[in-house]
Amino acid sequence: MGRRLWSSFSSFSWCLHDGRDVLLSTALLYGSLSLFVSLLHNVFLLFYVETFVSVYKIDKVSFWVGETVFLLWNSLNDPLLGWLSDRAFLSSAPQGGGGGGSPPEVVLRRLRALSRNGPLLALSFLSLWVAWAPPGLQFLLCLCAYDGFLTAVDLNHAALLADLAVTHRDRMRLNFHCSLFSALGSASVFLSYVFWDKENLGWFRVLCVALASASALGFLGASRLLQRRFHKEARLQRHTEAQLLRELAVGQPSGDTQRSEVTLGQYLRQLSNNKNFLWFVSMNLVQVFHCHFNSNFFPLFLEHLLSDSISASTGSILLGVSYIAPHLNNMYFLTLCQRYGVYQVIRWLFVLKLGLSVAMMLAGADHTFLLCVFIASNRVFTEGTCKLLNLVISDLVDEDLVLNRRPQAASALLFGMVALGTKPGQTLAPLIGTWLLCAYTGYDIFERNDPVKAAAAALAPAPPPAVLSGPLGGAPPPLRLGCFYMLVCVPITCALLQLAAWQRFTLHGRRLHLVKTQRTSQQQQGAPELPGDAQGEGGDAATTHLLDVKAV
Known part of the structure; x- marks a missing residue:
C-alpha cells in the first residue's frame, strides 16, 4: 500500500515529460492555497464553541440566536457570492461575442478575489480569540464575518478547479496537490491541542497569530505568483484576438449576436431542468x-x-x-x-x-x-x-x-x-x-x-x-x-x-466524453489546433488541456 501510494505521488508530482512543467507549478501553487485555509479552519472548528462557552461565558439564548443567524447566513452566502461573481457569464452569446471574458481573464478575476479575501479571512480568524465586545454580539459578528470570507475563498478556489483544467487527469493532479497540502495544514490540530488552555489563552493566542500571519502571507504570495503567470497569457490572448480581427476585417459584433442577460429565475429554471x-x-x-x-x-x-x-x-x-x-x-x-x-x-x-x-x-x-x-x-x-x-x-x-x-x-x-x-x-x-x-x-x-x-x-x-x-x-x-x-x-x-x-x-462514460469534447471545442474557437490527450475517463480523449492552450 505504501509503495503504491509513493509511486502514485511520484507519478503525480514529477510528471514533467512532454512539456507540462507549467501544469506542475500551477498545481503546486493552486494546492498550497488549501494549506492556508486548512491551517485556520481546523483550529476554528475545534475551539470556537468552547472559547465562547467556557472562556467568554456566553449565555444560552445569545448562543442559539447566534447559531440560528449563522445557519441562515451560511446557507445563503454561497449562492449570493456565486451570483455576484459569475452572473456576467450567464448570457447565451457565442464565445466570440465579447461577453464574459477569456479564460485567462476569468482566472485573474478569481485570483484577485483570493488575494483580497485570504488575508481578510485570517483577520476574521484572529478576531475570535480576543474579547472585544459583549459575548453574544461578538459571537454573531465573528461567525458571520469568518464564514463570509471563508465562503469567498472556498468558492473561488473550487471554481479554479473547473477554470484551470478540463480533462480529468489535470483536475485530479490539481486535487492531489490540494489533498497533500490540506494534510500538512492539519498539523495545526496537534499544535492547537498542545497550546490550548482555557484558563490562560496567552500561548494559544500567540499560536493563532502565527497561523494567521502564515496564512495571510501565503494567500498573497501564491495568488500573486499565479496572477503574474496569467497576466502574460491574458495580454498575449488580447493581442492575438486583435490581430485576427484586423486580418479578417471584423468590427464589433452585430446586434443579433449581442448577449441577452439571464435572470436569476431563468438560471434556476435551467438548473432545475438538469436532472x-x-x-x-x-x-x-x-x-x-x-x-x-x-x-x-x-x-x-x-x-x-x-x-x-x-x-x-x-x-x-x-x-x-x-x-x-x-x-x-x-x-x-x-x-x-x-x-x-x-x-x-x-x-x-x-x-x-x-x-x-x-x-x-x-x-x-x-x-x-x-x-x-x-x-x-x-x-x-x-x-x-x-x-x-x-x-x-x-x-x-x-x-x-x-x-x-x-x-x-x-x-x-x-x-x-x-x-x-x-x-x-x-x-x-x-x-x-x-x-x-x-x-x-x-x-x-x-x-x-x-x-x-x-x-x-x-x-x-x-x-x-x-x-x-x-x-x-x-x-x-x-x-x-x-x-x-x-x-x-x-x-x-x-x-x-x-x-x-x-x-x-x-x-x-460516453455522455461525459461528449461534454468534454464540446467544451474544449468552444475554448479553442479561433485558436490554433493543438494535439489532444488520449487518456482518462469521460472526455480525456480528443481534448486539450486549458493550461497547455494558455502556455502557447
Whole structure:
C-alpha cells in the first residue's frame, strides 16, 4: 500500500515529460492555497464553541440566536457570492461575442478575489480569540464575518478547479496537490491541542497569530505568483484576438449576436431542468449530513463506546488520524480515479460504507479493536468521498456550459448553488442525531446533568441481547446501545439513499466524453489546433488541456 501510494505521488508530482512543467507549478501553487485555509479552519472548528462557552461565558439564548443567524447566513452566502461573481457569464452569446471574458481573464478575476479575501479571512480568524465586545454580539459578528470570507475563498478556489483544467487527469493532479497540502495544514490540530488552555489563552493566542500571519502571507504570495503567470497569457490572448480581427476585417459584433442577460429565475429554471444536477445535489445532501454527523458525534461515540477500553491518548490519536487520514487517503483514491473513473470509485466507496456498517452491526459492540477501526474508517472514507465530489461538480460546470451555450463557465455560481442545496445537511445532522438518541434512550445531550433525564435513561427497557451483549452475557446500558445503533444504522441508511441517487446520475462514460469534447471545442474557437490527450475517463480523449492552450 505504501509503495503504491509513493509511486502514485511520484507519478503525480514529477510528471514533467512532454512539456507540462507549467501544469506542475500551477498545481503546486493552486494546492498550497488549501494549506492556508486548512491551517485556520481546523483550529476554528475545534475551539470556537468552547472559547465562547467556557472562556467568554456566553449565555444560552445569545448562543442559539447566534447559531440560528449563522445557519441562515451560511446557507445563503454561497449562492449570493456565486451570483455576484459569475452572473456576467450567464448570457447565451457565442464565445466570440465579447461577453464574459477569456479564460485567462476569468482566472485573474478569481485570483484577485483570493488575494483580497485570504488575508481578510485570517483577520476574521484572529478576531475570535480576543474579547472585544459583549459575548453574544461578538459571537454573531465573528461567525458571520469568518464564514463570509471563508465562503469567498472556498468558492473561488473550487471554481479554479473547473477554470484551470478540463480533462480529468489535470483536475485530479490539481486535487492531489490540494489533498497533500490540506494534510500538512492539519498539523495545526496537534499544535492547537498542545497550546490550548482555557484558563490562560496567552500561548494559544500567540499560536493563532502565527497561523494567521502564515496564512495571510501565503494567500498573497501564491495568488500573486499565479496572477503574474496569467497576466502574460491574458495580454498575449488580447493581442492575438486583435490581430485576427484586423486580418479578417471584423468590427464589433452585430446586434443579433449581442448577449441577452439571464435572470436569476431563468438560471434556476435551467438548473432545475438538469436532472444530473438534481440527482447530484440529492446524493451530496446525504453526504454532507453524514460527514457532519460523524464530526458532531465522534466524541460521543468515543466516550460511550470506547472510554472503558482505550486510554485518553489513544482517543486523541484516533481524533487526529480522522483529520489527517482523509487527505492522505484521497491521494490513493485519485490514482484509482485515473484508472477506473471518478463515478465508479465513488460508487465503490458507497458500497464499501454499506458493507462495513452491516459487518459491524453483525459483529456487535463488544469487539473494541473492530469498533476503533470502524469509527476511524467510517469518518476517513466519508470525508474521502467528499474530497472527490469537487471533481464531479467541475464536470457539472462543463455540462452547464455546453447545455446552455454560455460564453464562459459559471463555475463559482454552480458551486454556490450546490452548496445551497446541501448546506441543510449541516443543520440536520445534529438535530436528527440528538433526536434519535433522545427518542431511543431518553438521553438529552443538552441536559446530561439533569437527574430526571439520567433516571429515564437508566430505567429505559433493554432490548434483547441477540445483537449486543456485555462481557458476562448481560445487556449493556441502553445509552451505549443507542450510540452503537446510531453508529451503524446511519451509515447504512445514507449508503442506500446515495446508491439509489447515484444510479440515476448519467454524467459519466460516453455522455461525459461528449461534454468534454464540446467544451474544449468552444475554448479553442479561433485558436490554433493543438494535439489532444488520449487518456482518462469521460472526455480525456480528443481534448486539450486549458493550461497547455494558455502556455502557447
